[in-house]
Structure formats: structure tokens, C-alpha cells
Amino acid sequence: MAAPNDRPRPVLQTALVDAGFAGLVTFGLSFPLLAYRTEQDMQNQLVVEPRWSLSLVAVVAIFCARLLAGLIQDWRARALAIPGALVAVYGGRLALVADPATGAGVACVGLALLAIAFPLDARLRHAPAQVARSEAPDRGGLFAIGGLVALFLFPFIMLAWLGPAGSLKWINNFGVQILIYVMLGWGLNIVVGLAGLLDLGYVAFYAVGAYSYALLSTTFGLSFWICLPLAGLLAAFWGVILGFPVLRLRGDYLAIVTMAFGEIIRIVLINWTDFSNGYAGISSIPRVTFFGVPFTANDDGFATLFGLEFTPIHRTIFLYFLILCLALLTNAVTLRLRRLPIGRAWEALREDEIACRSLGVNTVNTKLTAFALGAMFGGFAGAFFAVRQNFVSPESFTFIESATILAIVVLGGMGSQIGVALAAVAMIGGTEILRELDFLKQIFGESFDPAQYRMLIFGLAMVVMMIWKPRGLISSRAPSIFLKHKRSVAGSMVREGHG
Amino acid sequence: MSRWLSDPLLTVEGLTMRFGGLTAVSDFHMSVGRGEITALIGPNGAGKTTVFNCITGFYKPTQGRLALARDGAVSGADLDALTRSGRRFDRADRLFLLERMADHEIAARARVARTFQNIRLFTGMTVLENLIVAQHNALMRASGMTLFGLLNTSGYQRAEGEAVARAVRWLERINLIERADDPAGSLPYGDQRRLEIARAMCVDPVLLCLDEPAAGLNPRESAQLTELLRSIRDDDGVSVLLIEHDMSVVMQVSDHVVVLDYGRKIADGAPQAVREDPKVIAAYLGVDDEAEVIEAESEIARMAGETP
Amino acid sequence: MENFLQQLINGMTLGSIYGLIAIGYTMVFGIIGMVNFAHGDVFMLSAFIALLVFLILTQVLGIAYLPLAFLIVLVVAMAFTGLWNWAIERVAYRPLRGSFRLAPLISAIGMSILLSNFVQVAQGPRNKTVPPMFTDLIHVTDGPLSVTLSYKQILIMAVTAALLLGFWFLVQKTALGRAQRACAQDRKMAALLGVDVDRTISLTFVIGAALAAVAGVLYMLYYGVVNFSDGFTPGVKAFTAAVLGGIGSLPGAVIGGLLIGLIETFWAAYFSADYKDVAAFSVLAVTLVFMPSGLLGRPEVEKV
Structure with missing residues (x-):
């Protein structure tokens, strides 16, 4: 709070006081959870061990971060300085506790970042404010085509660059994995972003799709290409069944009821073992075929047919293109629907439900179509998931999945297709990259396991990104029809719906 | 015979609306003439918006019949037959019982559109x-x-x-x-x-319901609004029902004025007649607060002065 | 019949825990209209704080008298969990106040993930088992009705009742309670009338966390095991309880909590333990469809 005197307090003093307070709070927060650790001893009894140095590190780190945030105004310089300070503190601790040489090295890296940040801040602060860009020519179409070409070439580039073995990880863990979430995000975007209905149980439809394929293929021997539309239809059917009674509920209640449905479906899948085989899940689900041609080393396999040398990467690349096409289909349908009366009614519903009813829009039907369509795309994605893993179990359909997909939609900017795709790349790609940070072990020592911090950083990123951009990456809205000029609507005008 | 009696588009009979223990509107009767502008006026809290919400289906009335004869006058026998049949509208899509219909159905089928007091x-x-x-x-x-x-x-x-x-x-x-x-x-x-x-x-x-369309408008905009309302009545042939506090607008455009006070109708007739009705003057004057009395007096003086 | 009474007591015990957590949800929702998703994990955090403080007291400080240790654990856990929730509100929710309505929800979900993984990293992923406490049993044998009560259960219900009374007094009779209710009604107006809205909201989070901490201590005591992932399910159930009771209503939260506890226990006892969560959630869905404002919530008249 600002002091009542006329002169503002000096920056350094304010920053120090704030940082001191933050440090004190951190000390309190760290008291039992960081400062002590429980371990099981020989007799299987819990014993508590003090670990005050860690608590001290946390206090120093938060103190430094808060101090720097107080001293440095430009966010780019902050983004450099604060990690720098944290690295320096970590290095300092490492030098004192374990390994003086590497610790000192790490600390130096951190200090170097800090040293760059201060002059950078001074320069950026005095730089003239950027003039708002005048209306740039619309290059969205060009970008879209460029992006599409890049997406189609991606597996081949990786293959040529890293070879079959090296590229597998990139095509599978990054390409396919991200595209699944892009598709799920686009599906949920219809419900949350366009129609403004808060659905916290979207994973239920993903599960319906996955189990549809798993059960239909293992029980009746139906092929993937028959099961895919069936999975979508079944998911849409469940969307209608679940949606009908609850869609007249107010926003937050809708959220909790959809979440409850998501949990109910998961619990049923766990416990109804005759049907779903419970926790053990369904394994040896038939793998995907190239329109009937299996990806095997046999004579009738894909490789032999096309005169290629057999490698498992063929299947992965095929899966990549399959999910790419499914995602693009979702996108195309959504974009087309936005320009149709039903899509406009969804957006109008998000803006003002009462006004919609006064104009003769049947809001229950409109909501149901959004719910069912979103569910259908979730079902498609689920069927794809099952054919990719050849294994499904209830573990894959927890609430955290629903939360992740919702976070992708909100972070992308509700209603924005490209925003959702970018958010999926950031969130899923980001967490996948955290698996790849083994080189950090060389810097921070063997005991440092970045994978352990994966979900911790994921949660932190959700908080930070929301505070940074509460309306999402792309908050402006493109109108669905225009008379003379296509001007996007500023995010501050757009309402987020009642639910 | 007045238009709203000889050829009513909408007939409201015995409309009662209760919220819990509170009766917002009780045994209210009115009709809206085809091709006319009808104004529903009354002091704040008289229940005007409640009547509106019942007509447009946003509230389900506790009691009452709201019949809309869309394409021309309908005999009382037809109306009673439809009422007894339990259906919401007749087979020919001419007669609608609004109290039985959902809000979006009223807009889509009976073709009653509305605006809102706080713009939506x-x-x-x-x-x-x-x-x-x-x-x-x-x-x-x-x-x-x-x-x-x-x-x-x-x-x-x-x-x-x-x-x-x-x-x-x-x-x-x-x-x-x-x-x-x-x-x-x-x-x-x-x-x-x-x-x-x-x-x-x-x-x-066929019926446009406007909830305080002149609220917050400056005199020039009010004049534009008056023009627009007349044009909607004369050029588009759409009947208008409006709630309005601005007496100059009411007196200038309406063919028929209904006055509501404490949920009951206290006057119904041509603007001229309603303006001179002692009960209406009392309703506007019959307030305890000194300042409001003066305001009401000046408003009546103004509406007397502005209409020829 | 005796089974019925036994289950009634078990259900009330569980329901007390849910009710205590539910108050945190309902208070925060009442005052800032936000579903504080991280509240379940704040509860889990409090159980860990309680566990650690208990171990520190018994092993490091050597306090052997159990009731004293329990009392200290309760107070310390309430204080430190309150501090945690204060900091969470300050860092993750306050910057988003008055912004896009879904932003705080996503921030809260992020916080929930962050908290459970923080505890996992700081304390390890394994179950933490505490030595059983207050295990003496009382057999109420009275003719055909024989019911067994453990000291634990009596303690849980007594502590819950006492704290709820205190809390009720706080909300109904003090200036803080008035400020809280004013903010819940109309935050802008309250600010204009000189209520320090920021402070009131902060205190709401602190109180909600303190009650969750009581639930955390009791949970640790009752089950004797805590795990970093223990926040989610009780959190969801408590939220369900808050909605069932009518979100925004404090007595509703307690009644909703008791109901969810009873439904779950009876369902597990008479039908199937596997589907007890399904029963709780189904009751929620059915209630909301037919009684959208919950049991004690104010019915919302749609403003047109």
C-alpha cells in the first residue's frame, strides 16, 4: 500500500520491504513441509528428519525473486533476472552442501543472467513505447497454408534428420501426443469456447470413444474404420443422454455435474469388471492398419507391399497423419459451423442466454447440439487413443485430463481455434520437453531429476499463464460474417458465457 | 368502438402473478389492438415488467389467460375450445395461448418479440x-x-x-x-x-414489446425513437406494446394507454382520457415523499403542455 | 438395526470431515463467486502439516501426553494452513479478481496440481502411516442395540461441533462476519461503505483453510494414512456437499457434508463399497436437476 506521504518511498526501500515480507511468508510456508521430511525407518515407523537448509534456500530464492520483481519493471528483463537469481541460489547451495566446483559454475551462470537483466531493463524502460500497429494486411491465410505444409512435412523431416530410431520419439511423443490434445481442445472448444458451457467432465467422452473401439474390436472383431464413426456416435449419444437433464443448470452447477459424470464413468469402468476388465484395462486391442494392410514385417505387410524396409516408424507416421486428419476435420467442421445459424446461436448463447430466448432460439436444443458435437469429437479422439496405445484402462481418463483440456481451451483464448492449437503445443509440448531435460543432470548433479518436477511445473505454468494472459493467448474474436470490413472484436467486449 | 376492443391482437384476462407470498400482478385484464401502439404505464414497482415477462413467456403466470390472435379476430367460442383442448395453439397457427408456451416458442411461433429494460x-x-x-x-x-x-x-x-x-x-x-x-x-x-x-x-x-425504450435517451434520440415507433406501426404493420416512463413519448405515440398501480389496473383508454383520469393523477401523486410529489406534478404539467 | 446405528455413526464421522471442507468451498464461492478447486489440496496439505507437527512434537520435542499433542497439532495446523491459503489467494487468485470468469478457475486447477505435486516432491510419493491414536472403544450395549464408538469418532464429532459453533459465532456476531456477508451480497457497495474487501476476502480464505485443517487433522487421526493424492476425492465430495446443501449457505455446507457422508457410508454398507462415490455423485446430479439451488440455497429468480 502506498504510504500517505507526498514523496514516494525510494524504489530500493520498497522492494526490500516487500521482499523481506515475502521471505518471511515463505519461511512460514516452508516450516513443516520443507524444513522436515518424513522417512520410514527399519521398523517401518515414520521418523522425521530436519532439512532446514532447503527451507533457507526457498526463503532466499523467494526473497531474491521478489526483490528483483520490485527493482526491474520490464517483464522481459524480469523473465531473465528471476530465473537467473534462482539458478544462482541453487548453485550456491550446491557449492556449500555437495559439490563446490559445479555449484560455483551454476551460480556463475545465474549471476551472468542477472548481470544482463539490469542493463536490459534500463534500456527497455527508456525505449519509446511501441506504437500500436495499424491494421496489418490479413496474412492469416498464408500462415495457415505454411503451417499446414509444415505439419505434413514434419514426420518426413524428422525421419530424414534423425533416422527411424531417433525420430520415433519426436513423431510420437511430440507430434501425435500434441495433436491428440489439439483435437480434444478443438472439440471442447465447441462446448466451452463457443457455446460458453463449462464442461469439467469432457474426459468421459474421450473414455467412451476409447472403450467403444477397445470393446467393439476385441469382442466383435470390427475394424478401426467401422469403429471410428461408431465411437463418435456413441460418445455423442452419451453427450445427449448426460446433457439433457443438466443443460438447464446454471454455469457452475453444470461444471460440477459434468465433473461428477466424468468421475462416475471412470468409477464404473474401474468396478464393472465384466464389462471393462476394471483396473487391468483392455489390452491387445488390434493395431491400426493401412486401410486393411497391417504394419508388420510379414509378406502381406505394409513395408513389403510398398517395397520398403520394415520399421515400426511406418505405423507411427501413419498414426501421425491419422490424428492430423482427424484434428483438421474437427477444425474444418467447427469453422464451418461458426458461420452457420447453429454456430452463431452458440456464440449468442455464450453472450446472453436470455436475449437468445427472446429471439426464438431454442436454447436447450442449441446447447445439446454443442454438447453432442463436442462429445463426438472427443469420441473420435478416444478411438484414436485406443488404437494408438492398443491398451486402455481407467487410469488414462482421470479428472486431470479434463482439467488439462479445459486449461488448453481457456489458455488458448476461448473460441479461438489457432489459440487452442498454440496452447496445446505449449502445455503438452512443454511437459514433454521436461522429460527430455536429462542434460540438466550434468549441470545440477545426478540427484536432480527434472521428470520429478514435471507436473509441479505444469501446475505452476497454468497459474502463471492465467495471471499473464487471463483471456488467453488469442482473445480477440473474428466475426462470422461481415458487410464491408472484417474487423476482429476486442476480447474485452466478448463475454465468456454463464457457465 | 375502440380498436383494442373490436379487433384485439392480444387479450390478457385475469392475469395474476405471485412470487412466493408477494403478489406482483393481480387479476389484470387488458388488450392490445391490432396495428396500434399500446402503452403500459404506472409508477415504479407497479408490476409492468412482470406483465411483460408473462406475455413473453419469461415468467409462467400463476393464473390467467393470454390469447394472441395472430392473423385476425377470433370468436370467443374458438378461444374457449382451444382453452379446453389443453393445447398451446390451434391447428391453423392463428390463435396462441401464451401462458402455456415457452419463451422461445412465443418468439418463434406466436411471433412476439421483445427488448429489455437493461439492454441485452x-x-x-x-x-x-x-x-x-x-x-x-x-x-x-x-x-x-x-x-x-x-x-x-x-x-x-x-x-x-x-x-x-x-x-x-x-x-x-x-x-x-x-x-x-x-x-x-x-x-x-x-x-x-x-x-x-x-x-x-x-x-x-406481429407484436413488438418494448421495455422502457426511451430510458436514458436525450431529447433528440427520443424524437428519433418516436419516429421509429410510428414507422413500425404504419409501415411494417406491427403492433407495439411498450412500457415507458417518459410521458411525452407515451402521449405522442400511443393509441391506447393502460395504467397499472400496485399490480392492479387503474385506468384503460385513449391517452387523452387516461391523462385526465383522477385515479391516474392520484396514483402518480399519491406518494408520501415530498420530492416525488413535486416531480410527479411537474411531469403531469409537462405532459399536459407537450401534447396538443 | 444395530448395524444401522453403527453406520449412522460412521457416516456422521465422515460427514463431519466433508462438512468442514465444504465450508471453505461455500464461503469462497459466496464471497467471490469462484470455485476454489485447490481447496481439496489445501486440505491434503493440512493433513501433511499435521502429520509433520505431530512427529516433531513426539520425536523431537518428546511430548508424550497425547491430548496435549493433539491440541498443539490442531492449532499449529490451522495456523499454517491458513497462511498457505492466504498466500495462495494473494498470488494466484487476487491478480485475477474481476477478470475473465474462467481464469481464476483454471488458476485454481493449476494450484491444485501444483500443491499435490509439491507435497509429492517435498515428502515423497509413498503413503505416510501414523501410529494409531485414541483407539479405545466404547461399547454402548443396551439390550438389543449394541453400537461401538471409538474415542476417535467421539473426538471427531466433538471437535467438529465445537469448532462449528465458534465459527458460527464468528460469522454471525462479529464485524468480520458482517463484512463477509456484505461482500457476498455486493462487493462494490461494501467497498463504498468502507469495508476493506481485500482483507475480508483474505480472511475468508484463512478461515476456510483453518477449517479444512481441522478436517485434515481429523482425517489423519481417523484413517491414520496420508498421501499426496488424498486431496482430490475428499475435495470433490466436499464440493458436492457444498452444492448439495446450497452453495453459499454455511449451514447448507454442513448438512450437505453430513448427507454425503451418510449416503456414502450407507451405500457402502448395504449395497456396494465400489460404487459409493457413484451414489454420492448421483444424489448430487439428481438434487441439482430437481432442486437447482440445493437444499438451503436461496432460489435464484432469473432477472430479465
Whole structure:
């Protein structure tokens, strides 16, 4: 709070006081959870061990971060300085506790970042404010085509660059994995972003799709290409069944009821073992075929047919293109629907439900179509998931999945297709990259396991990104029809719906 | 015989609305003449908006019959037959019992459109989009419940073109054609009021219900509004029911005035007659607060002075 | 019959825990209209704080008298969990106040993930088992009705009742309670009338966390095991309880909590333990469809 005197307090003093307070709070927060650790001893009894140095590190780190945030105004310089300070503190601790040489090295890296940040801040602060860009020519179409070409070439580039073995990880863990979430995000975007209905149980439809394929293929021997539309239809059917009674509920209640449905479906899948085989899940689900041609080393396999040398990467690349096409289909349908009366009614519903009813829009039907369509795309994605893993179990359909997909939609900017795709790349790609940070072990020592911090950083990123951009990456809205000029609507005008 | 009695479009009989223990409207009767502008006036809290919400289906009335004869006068026997049948409208789509219908059905089928006291535009959608959404049901049919629309058939394209043309006509009438591609939320207040009326008119109604359309308008905008209302009555042949506090607007445009006080009707007739009704004057004067009395007196003096 | 009474007591015990957590949800929702998703994990955090403080007291400080240790654990856990929730509100929710409505929800979900993984990293992923406490049983044998009560259960219900009374007094009779109710009604107006809204909201989070901490201590005591992932399910159940009771209503939260506890226990006892969560959630869905404002919530008249 600002002091009542006329002169503002000096920056350094304010920053120090704030940082001191933050440090004190951190000390309190760290008291039992960081400062002590429980371990099981020989007799299987819990014993508590003090670990005050860690608590001290946390206090120093938060103190430094808060101090720097107080001293440095430009966010780019902050983004450099604060990690720098944290690295320096970590290095300092490492030098004192374990390994003086590497610790000192790490600390130096951190200090170097800090040293760059201060002059950078001074320069950026005095730089003239950027003039708002005048209306740039619309290059969205060009970008879209460029992006599409890049997406189609991606597996081949990786293959040529890293070879079959090296590229597998990139095509599978990054390409396919991200595209699944892009598709799920686009599906949920219809419900949350366009129609403004808060659905916290979207994973239920993903599960319906996955189990549809798993059960239909293992029980009746139906092929993937028959099961895919069936999975979508079944998911849409469940969307209608679940949606009908609850869609007249107010926003937050809708959220909790959809979440409850998501949990109910998961619990049923766990416990109804005759049907779903419970926790053990369904394994040896038939793998995907190239329109009937299996990806095997046999004579009738894909490789032999096309005169290629057999490698498992063929299947992965095929899966990549399959999910790419499914995602693009979702996108195309959504974009087309936005320009149709039903899509406009969804957006109008998000803006003002009462006004919609006064104009003769049947809001229950409109909501149901959004719910069912979103569910259908979730079902498609689920069927794809099952054919990719050849294994499904209830573990894959927890609430955290629903939360992740919702976070992708909100972070992308509700209603924005490209925003959702970018958010999926950031969130899923980001967490996948955290698996790849083994080189950090060389810097921070063997005991440092970045994978352990994966979900911790994921949660932190959700908080930070929301505070940074509460309306999402792309908050402006493109109108669905225009008379003379296509001007996007500023995010501050757009309402987020009642639910 | 007055139009609202000889050829009523809407007949409200015995309307009662209770919220818990509170009776907002009790045993209210009125009718809206075909092709007329009817004003519903009364002090704050008299229950005017409640009547409106019952007519447009946002509230389910506790009791009462609200009959809309869309295409011409209907005999009492027909009305009673429909009432007894338990159905919501007759087979020929001429007679509607609004108290039995859902709000969106009233707008879509009985063709009663409305505006709101606190403007409810789709602020994040453009002016043009607002008017297109108002034509939702017609466009839904043209898009074959989305199927033809997905295929982008020529029939659907034609229907969309017509919808845009209708929207453009209305934008020209309310002088907002230049702002067609701007978000509705960026318009000034008076323009938003006019846009909301145009949006309601795009539903293609037979009865337009306006909840305080002149609230917050300056004198010039009020005059424009009066013009617009007359034009809607005379050029489009749409009957209008409005709630209004601005007596100059009421006295200038209405053919028929109904006065409501404490949920009961206290006067009903031509503007001239209502203005001189002692009960109405008492309702406006019969307030305890000194300042309000003076305000009411000056308002009556003003409305006497402004109407010829 | 005796089974019925036994289950009634078990259900009330569980329901007390849910009710205590539910108050945190309902208070925060009442005052800032936000579903504080991280509240379940704040509860889990409090159980860990309680566990650690208990171990520190018994092993490091050597306090052997159990009731004293329990009392200290309760107070310390309430204080430190309150501090945690204060900091969470300050860092993750306050910057988003008055912004896009879904932003705080996503931030809260992020916080929930962050908290459970923080505890996992700081304390390890394994179950933490505490030595059983207050295990003496009382057999109420009275003719045909024989019911067994453990000291634990008596303690849980007594502590819950006492704290709820105190809390009720706080909300109904003090200036803080008035400020809280004023903010829940109309935050802007309250600010204009000189209520320090920021402070009131902060205190709401602190109180909600303190009650969750009581639930955390009791949970640790009752089950004797805590795990970093223990926040989610009780959190969801408590939220369900808050909605069932009518979100925004404090007595509703307690009644909703008791109901969910009873439904779950009876369902597990008479039908199937596997589907007890399904029963709780189904009751929620059915209630909301037919009684959208919950049991004690104010019915919302749609403003047109």
C-alpha cells in the first residue's frame, strides 16, 4: 500500500520491504513441509528428519525473486533476472552442501543472467513505447497454408534428420501426443469456447470413444474404420443422454455435474469388471492398419507391399497423419459451423442466454447440439487413443485430463481455434520437453531429476499463464460474417458465457 | 368502438402473478389492438415488467389467460375450445395461448418479440451478427437443420443473402449501416437501444414489446425513437406494446394507454382520457415523499403542455 | 438395526470431515463467486502439516501426553494452513479478481496440481502411516442395540461441533462476519461503505483453510494414512456437499457434508463399497436437476 506521504518511498526501500515480507511468508510456508521430511525407518515407523537448509534456500530464492520483481519493471528483463537469481541460489547451495566446483559454475551462470537483466531493463524502460500497429494486411491465410505444409512435412523431416530410431520419439511423443490434445481442445472448444458451457467432465467422452473401439474390436472383431464413426456416435449419444437433464443448470452447477459424470464413468469402468476388465484395462486391442494392410514385417505387410524396409516408424507416421486428419476435420467442421445459424446461436448463447430466448432460439436444443458435437469429437479422439496405445484402462481418463483440456481451451483464448492449437503445443509440448531435460543432470548433479518436477511445473505454468494472459493467448474474436470490413472484436467486449 | 376492443391482437384476462407470498400482478385484464401502439404505464414497482415477462413467456403466470390472435379476430367460442383442448395453439397457427408456451416458442411461433429494460445485445458480436442471430429460426430451416448449410447449398446461400439484406434494410432505417461490422458493445447507448429494437424486428414479429425504450435517451434520440415507433406501426404493420416512463413519448405515440398501480389496473383508454383520469393523477401523486410529489406534478404539467 | 446405528455413526464421522471442507468451498464461492478447486489440496496439505507437527512434537520435542499433542497439532495446523491459503489467494487468485470468469478457475486447477505435486516432491510419493491414536472403544450395549464408538469418532464429532459453533459465532456476531456477508451480497457497495474487501476476502480464505485443517487433522487421526493424492476425492465430495446443501449457505455446507457422508457410508454398507462415490455423485446430479439451488440455497429468480 502506498504510504500517505507526498514523496514516494525510494524504489530500493520498497522492494526490500516487500521482499523481506515475502521471505518471511515463505519461511512460514516452508516450516513443516520443507524444513522436515518424513522417512520410514527399519521398523517401518515414520521418523522425521530436519532439512532446514532447503527451507533457507526457498526463503532466499523467494526473497531474491521478489526483490528483483520490485527493482526491474520490464517483464522481459524480469523473465531473465528471476530465473537467473534462482539458478544462482541453487548453485550456491550446491557449492556449500555437495559439490563446490559445479555449484560455483551454476551460480556463475545465474549471476551472468542477472548481470544482463539490469542493463536490459534500463534500456527497455527508456525505449519509446511501441506504437500500436495499424491494421496489418490479413496474412492469416498464408500462415495457415505454411503451417499446414509444415505439419505434413514434419514426420518426413524428422525421419530424414534423425533416422527411424531417433525420430520415433519426436513423431510420437511430440507430434501425435500434441495433436491428440489439439483435437480434444478443438472439440471442447465447441462446448466451452463457443457455446460458453463449462464442461469439467469432457474426459468421459474421450473414455467412451476409447472403450467403444477397445470393446467393439476385441469382442466383435470390427475394424478401426467401422469403429471410428461408431465411437463418435456413441460418445455423442452419451453427450445427449448426460446433457439433457443438466443443460438447464446454471454455469457452475453444470461444471460440477459434468465433473461428477466424468468421475462416475471412470468409477464404473474401474468396478464393472465384466464389462471393462476394471483396473487391468483392455489390452491387445488390434493395431491400426493401412486401410486393411497391417504394419508388420510379414509378406502381406505394409513395408513389403510398398517395397520398403520394415520399421515400426511406418505405423507411427501413419498414426501421425491419422490424428492430423482427424484434428483438421474437427477444425474444418467447427469453422464451418461458426458461420452457420447453429454456430452463431452458440456464440449468442455464450453472450446472453436470455436475449437468445427472446429471439426464438431454442436454447436447450442449441446447447445439446454443442454438447453432442463436442462429445463426438472427443469420441473420435478416444478411438484414436485406443488404437494408438492398443491398451486402455481407467487410469488414462482421470479428472486431470479434463482439467488439462479445459486449461488448453481457456489458455488458448476461448473460441479461438489457432489459440487452442498454440496452447496445446505449449502445455503438452512443454511437459514433454521436461522429460527430455536429462542434460540438466550434468549441470545440477545426478540427484536432480527434472521428470520429478514435471507436473509441479505444469501446475505452476497454468497459474502463471492465467495471471499473464487471463483471456488467453488469442482473445480477440473474428466475426462470422461481415458487410464491408472484417474487423476482429476486442476480447474485452466478448463475454465468456454463464457457465 | 375502440380498436383494442373490436379487433384485439392480444387479450390478457385475469392475469395474476405471485412470487412466493408477494403478489406482483393481480387479476389484470387488458388488450392490445391490432396495428396500434399500446402503452403500459404506472409508477415504479407497479408490476409492468412482470406483465411483460408473462406475455413473453419469461415468467409462467400463476393464473390467467393470454390469447394472441395472430392473423385476425377470433370468436370467443374458438378461444374457449382451444382453452379446453389443453393445447398451446390451434391447428391453423392463428390463435396462441401464451401462458402455456415457452419463451422461445412465443418468439418463434406466436411471433412476439421483445427488448429489455437493461439492454441485452450480444456485445461481443458485430452489429450485423446481432441482426442475423435474430433470424435464427428462418435460417435454421433454410440450412436444413445445419445439414444443407454444411454442404453450402445454393438454397442456403440465397437464404443467408436475404437475411443479410433484411439486416441491411434495418441498419439503414436506424442509421447504423456504417457501424455494421463493429461490435455491438462499442456503440453509444442510444444506438444500442435502436439496435435492440431493430434486432427484435428482425424476428419478424406481429407484436413488438418494448421495455422502457426511451430510458436514458436525450431529447433528440427520443424524437428519433418516436419516429421509429410510428414507422413500425404504419409501415411494417406491427403492433407495439411498450412500457415507458417518459410521458411525452407515451402521449405522442400511443393509441391506447393502460395504467397499472400496485399490480392492479387503474385506468384503460385513449391517452387523452387516461391523462385526465383522477385515479391516474392520484396514483402518480399519491406518494408520501415530498420530492416525488413535486416531480410527479411537474411531469403531469409537462405532459399536459407537450401534447396538443 | 444395530448395524444401522453403527453406520449412522460412521457416516456422521465422515460427514463431519466433508462438512468442514465444504465450508471453505461455500464461503469462497459466496464471497467471490469462484470455485476454489485447490481447496481439496489445501486440505491434503493440512493433513501433511499435521502429520509433520505431530512427529516433531513426539520425536523431537518428546511430548508424550497425547491430548496435549493433539491440541498443539490442531492449532499449529490451522495456523499454517491458513497462511498457505492466504498466500495462495494473494498470488494466484487476487491478480485475477474481476477478470475473465474462467481464469481464476483454471488458476485454481493449476494450484491444485501444483500443491499435490509439491507435497509429492517435498515428502515423497509413498503413503505416510501414523501410529494409531485414541483407539479405545466404547461399547454402548443396551439390550438389543449394541453400537461401538471409538474415542476417535467421539473426538471427531466433538471437535467438529465445537469448532462449528465458534465459527458460527464468528460469522454471525462479529464485524468480520458482517463484512463477509456484505461482500457476498455486493462487493462494490461494501467497498463504498468502507469495508476493506481485500482483507475480508483474505480472511475468508484463512478461515476456510483453518477449517479444512481441522478436517485434515481429523482425517489423519481417523484413517491414520496420508498421501499426496488424498486431496482430490475428499475435495470433490466436499464440493458436492457444498452444492448439495446450497452453495453459499454455511449451514447448507454442513448438512450437505453430513448427507454425503451418510449416503456414502450407507451405500457402502448395504449395497456396494465400489460404487459409493457413484451414489454420492448421483444424489448430487439428481438434487441439482430437481432442486437447482440445493437444499438451503436461496432460489435464484432469473432477472430479465
